[in-house]
Amino acid sequence: MAQISADNHGLRLAVRYLVLILIALIFVFPLVFMMMSSLKPDQQLLADTSSLRAFLPVGDISLDNYRDAFARAPVAIFVMNSVIVTGTTVLLSLFICSLAAFSFVFLRWRGRALLLGIIVATFIIPFETIAIPLLLMVSQLPWIGLDGIEIGWLNTYRVQIIPWIADGLTVFLFVQFFKDLPGELIEASRVEGASWWQIYLKVVMPLSGPVLATAAILKFLIMYNQYLWPLIVVQQESVRPVMVGLGYFFQLNTAWGEVMAYLTVITLPVLAFYLVLQRAFIASIASTGVKG
Amino acid sequence: MASKLTQSNGAGWAFALPGFGLIAIFIVLPFFFAFALSLTNQRLISPNPTEFVGFENYRDLMGLAVITLEPERDADGNAIRDEDGEIAYPRVRTITRSDDFPEYRGMREWFRWQSGENARVVIAADVVFMKALRNTLLFVLVVAPVQATIALGLALLINQKIRGINIFRTIYFMPVVVSIVVVSLLWRFIYDGSDGLLNNILAGLTFGLFEPRDWLGETSTALGAIMAMSVWQGVGFHMVIWLSGLQTISPTLYEAAEIEGANKRQIFRYVTWPGLRNTAVLVLIVITMQAFALFAQVDVMTQGGPLDSTQSLVFQTVDRGYRKQDISGGSVISVVLFLIVLCISLLQRWLTRDR
Numbered sequence: 001m002a003q004i005s006a007d008n009h010g011l012r013l014a015v016r017y018l019v020l021i022l023i024a025l026i027f028v029f030p031l032v033f034m035m036m037s038s039l040k041p042d043q044q045l046l047a048d049t050s051s052l053r054a055f056l057p058v059g060d061i062s063l064d065n066y067r068d069a070f071a072r073a074p075v076a077i078f079v080m081n082s083v084i085v086t087g088t089t090v091l092l093s094l095f096i097c098s099l100a101a102f103s104f105v106f107l108r109w110r111g112r113a114l115l116l117g118i119i120v121a122t123f124i125i126p127f128e129t130i131a132i133p134l135l136l137m138v139s140q141l142p143w144i145g146l147d148g149i150e151i152g153w154l155n156t157y158r159v160q161i162i163p164w165i166a167d168g169l170t171v172f173l174f175v176q177f178f179k180d181l182p183g184e185l186i187e188a189s190r191v192e193g194a195s196w197w198q199i200y201l202k203v204v205m206p207l208s209g210p211v212l213a214t215a216a217i218l219k220f221l222i223m224y225n226q227y228l229w230p231l232i233v234v235q236q237e238s239v240r241p242v243m244v245g246l247g248y249f250f251q252l253n254t255a256w257g258e259v260m261a262y263l264t265v266i267t268l269p270v271l272a273f274y275l276v277l278q279r280a281f282i283a284s285i286a287s288t289g290v291k292g
Numbered sequence: 293m294a295s296k297l298t299q300s301n302g303a304g305w306a307f308a309l310p311g312f313g314l315i316a317i318f319i320v321l322p323f324f325f326a327f328a329l330s331l332t333n334q335r336l337i338s339p340n341p342t343e344f345v346g347f348e349n350y351r352d353l354m355g356l357a358v359i360t361l362e363p364e365r366d367a368d369g370n371a372i373r374d375e376d377g378e379i380a381y382p383r384v385r386t387i388t389r390s391d392d393f394p395e396y397r398g399m400r401e402w403f404r405w406q407s408g409e410n411a412r413v414v415i416a417a418d419v420v421f422m423k424a425l426r427n428t429l430l431f432v433l434v435v436a437p438v439q440a441t442i443a444l445g446l447a448l449l450i451n452q453k454i455r456g457i458n459i460f461r462t463i464y465f466m467p468v469v470v471s472i473v474v475v476s477l478l479w480r481f482i483y484d485g486s487d488g489l490l491n492n493i494l495a496g497l498t499f500g501l502f503e504p505r506d507w508l509g510e511t512s513t514a515l516g517a518i519m520a521m522s523v524w525q526g527v528g529f530h531m532v533i534w535l536s537g538l539q540t541i542s543p544t545l546y547e548a549a550e551i552e553g554a555n556k557r558q559i560f561r562y563v564t565w566p567g568l569r570n571t572a573v574l575v576l577i578v579i580t581m582q583a584f585a586l587f588a589q590v591d592v593m594t595q596g597g598p599l600d601s602t603q604s605l606v607f608q609t610v611d612r613g614y615r616k617q618d619i620s621g622g623s624v625i626s627v628v629l630f631l632i633v634l635c636i637s638l639l640q641r642w643l644t645r646d647r
Contacts, residue, residue, distance in 0.1 A: 016454065023446070024463045027528070030478040031466070033489065046487045054489060100311030109304025115312050122319045124637045128585045128606045129630040132613030132622035133325035134318065136336060166314035196303045225471035227588050228606075232614040243473045246592075256481070263474050274469045278462045281469065285529055286536035 029055065034267070038065050038260035045257050065261035069249075072258060074237055075265060078245035082266075085160045085241055086223040092165045093219050094212055100166070101174030102200050106186050116175070122168040128228065134163065135232050155236045164223060169288065170215050177211035178204065214284035217277070224270060242266040326630070329623040336617035349624040355417030357396060359387055360410050371409050381411050388415060421625065424596075424603035427515055431522075431604065432583040439523045439530060440575050446527065447534035448564075461535075465528035472525060476592035479521045483507035483593075508594055511601040518589045518602055526582065530575050537571030538564070577640045584633055605629045 032055045037045045039061045048054045069075060103109070104116050138153040153159040181204065189199050205212075227243045234240050243266070249259045274281050330349055334342045361381040363371035372380045384401045387393050399415040402422050406412075416422045450461045467475060482489045485506030494502040507517040541564065549559045587606040590596055596603040596611070605625055613622020 013454070016452070020449065020457075020460045023449070024460055026524070027464050027467055029489075030475070030482060031470070033481075034474075034478055049481075049487045049489050050492045096311045096314065100308045103304050103307035107300045107304040107307065109301040109308075112304060112308075115308060118320065119312065119315055122315055122323075124634060125319060125323050125630065126581060126585055126633055128587065128609065129626040129633070130319065130322040130326060132609055132619055132626055133322040133329055135614060136329070136334065136619050137322055137325065139336065162314070163318035166311040167319070168315065171311055171315075196300065196307065200307070221469060225473070227471070227473050227591075228610065231591075232610065243471055246473060246477065259477065263477060267470055267474050270469055270471075271466070274466070275462070278465075282461070282465055282532050285465075285468070285532045288533075 031267075031271075034260050035264050038257065038264045039063070040065075040257060042255060042257045045260070065255075065257040066265070068255065069258040069261040069265070072255075073245060073248040073262070075245070075262065077237065078240055078242045079266065081157075081239055082224055082241040082243075085157060085226075086220060088157075089161050089164050089223050090216050090219045092161070093167075093170055094215055096166055097170040097215065098174045098205070098208065098212070099200065101171050101178055102204060104171075104175055105178040106183075106199070106204075107196065119168045119171050123172075131228060131232065138163070138233060154233050155239055157239055159233045160226070160230055160239070160241065163229075164219075164226075170219065173211055173215050173218075173287065174208075177208065181207060210283075213280050214287050217281055217284040218288065221270075323630075326623045326626045329620050330627045332620050334619040334623075336614075336619055345620075349620055351417065353418050353421050353624050353628070355399060356402075356422070357399065357415050359384070359396065359413050359415060360407070361387075361404075361413055363409050363411075379409060379411075384413055384415065420600055420603060421608060423600045424605050424608045424625075425628075427601070427603055428584060428586060428605045431515065431519060431586055432580055435519050435522055435583045436576055436579045438519075439527050439579050440572075442523065443527045443530035443575065444534050444568075446531040447538055448560075450531065450535060451538050464531060467525045468528045470525070472588045473592055475521065475525045476589045479517075479524075480508065480593050483517050483521075485509055509598055511599050514594055514598060514602045518586075518593060522583070522586070522589060526579070530579060533575050533578070534568070534571060537568050541567035573640060573643050577636065580636055581633060584629065584636075 036055055036057050037048075039057055040048065041060055041062075041064070044059050048059070053059070100119075104112060138159050140151060141153050143150050143153060143156075143158065185203060186199055189203050194202070225243065226241060230241050230244045234244060237245075246259075246262065249255070249262060331344060331346060332342050333345050333349075361384070363379045363381055366372055374380055388396045388399050390396075396415060399417050400419050402414045402416040402419050404411050404413040446464055450457060450464065481487075483506075485491070485504065485508075488504070488507070490507065491502070491504035495504065505513065507513045545563050545567070546559065549563050554562065585606055586604040587610065590602050590604050590607045591610075594602040596607055606629065609622045609625045609629070612618045612625065
């Protein structure tokens, strides 16, 4: 009797794992296909799609596609542009949004509730509905540069960075986190004569590791994977980010091996980053759900 | 409540202003611009001054009418039929170009149906917009429930306490971190009509019985193909939200249910599901908002084709506002999209109100 139920248990467990593995295959097969194809010459790449060879590194394997992709398009420039835009935006966003949230939670000032209310209300404005008026706006905004005042932000880094620094969700994530910090801590520092700036920098920030990680990861994913906005505000290669750079590979006849190589180059760093920090990634998405 | 200790107008404003200022300039201001521009004839670059045109843009976008076409009749009054036996009707343009019906001027046929011997034709001032609206609504109506349900199933599966489960959670979530642009391109390859992986897989599974098809090239399958891919990419995101909801349910409730002798279905029905009510509303709303923003998939995979069968509202906003430099035309659609999203948000408030 005991024997039978043990077998039964083992069988059920095996079925569970089988189901889990089959589903896992559905989620990874396009990515495996991408990486394997990036190693194959075009002809073989296309021929292999008719069999499981599409998912295996077999046949005429080389890094030629990578070499050709880098020769065809300024891949390094695109990657660097994305790193600059993403990195700057994430850092500025963490600083400015946490500072605002600090003020909303710990300081008492006239207009506080109204301003926070406006920020929370912006939640329901999808970016897609303001993209076009924003395009008109940034095309006419002034900027004080080294050569004096110039008009128009198109084709710059700033047009990709500045509008994305502050957003309702990031401010709100910080507000929620700060509310749970012990208020006595801030009162005590205040009594000891610390300035607000010192309290922000020396007391609150060192305690904010988790929320900084959450906000940074969310902003990173949004910025690095950005497509619609750079598509309409950036035409010049010198400031073009990776996702828009893809257009480069579809001008005349498409070399699919090169496309796969490029896709792998721009995706692998994110995947690696995710695999290393997967707990933090998943926690950050979960926190938008619980709080957002 | 506010103690003297923390009353601090100067510092308060100074700390909040950079963040609030940026949000005001780059989110709130363009939001109001969208409304204002939708009432003008603004273009991105134009030699002519901008003019206020009132609700003309909205009329040009939303104009809809149903007209009835009577069959062409021969001398005896019988409807004339063509070689296939189909009743012949006068062309729609005999009405939309006629001086007798100035209200229908410039409208085009959207679709028609048969009503007795007559044909009823729905004509629209902007057929492409109507198709974009229809496709976007259809996309939301299919993707939201399907994705939410699959995500819940995955969350329940991942919530099991067995060895190595975290590996599967990590894998199921993986597509979420990959750009939708990259995903769309990969799936273009999967859906390809001649060398596509999907055709090959289906042919293999049916031992060659399956007729290969051009998934993105046929009007009957293109939107469905984009839906399936979108679910594939986004489902991990919502799985994680469901999962965090599942983990808020107290284990003692499950223990109690087991002691009472409840079976699995009863446990789900009476313990799990009631505990997920708020999560359910949230997941549906988030998916709905994301689905309304449908753009990159269309831009990368189909450009709205074939025959406008995958047009979406955001794709049309960009097509007009950016590619055709018709800022006011793009703004009108933006406003319409916003109003739809607003209604959904209000619905959310109503569903999650305190009772």
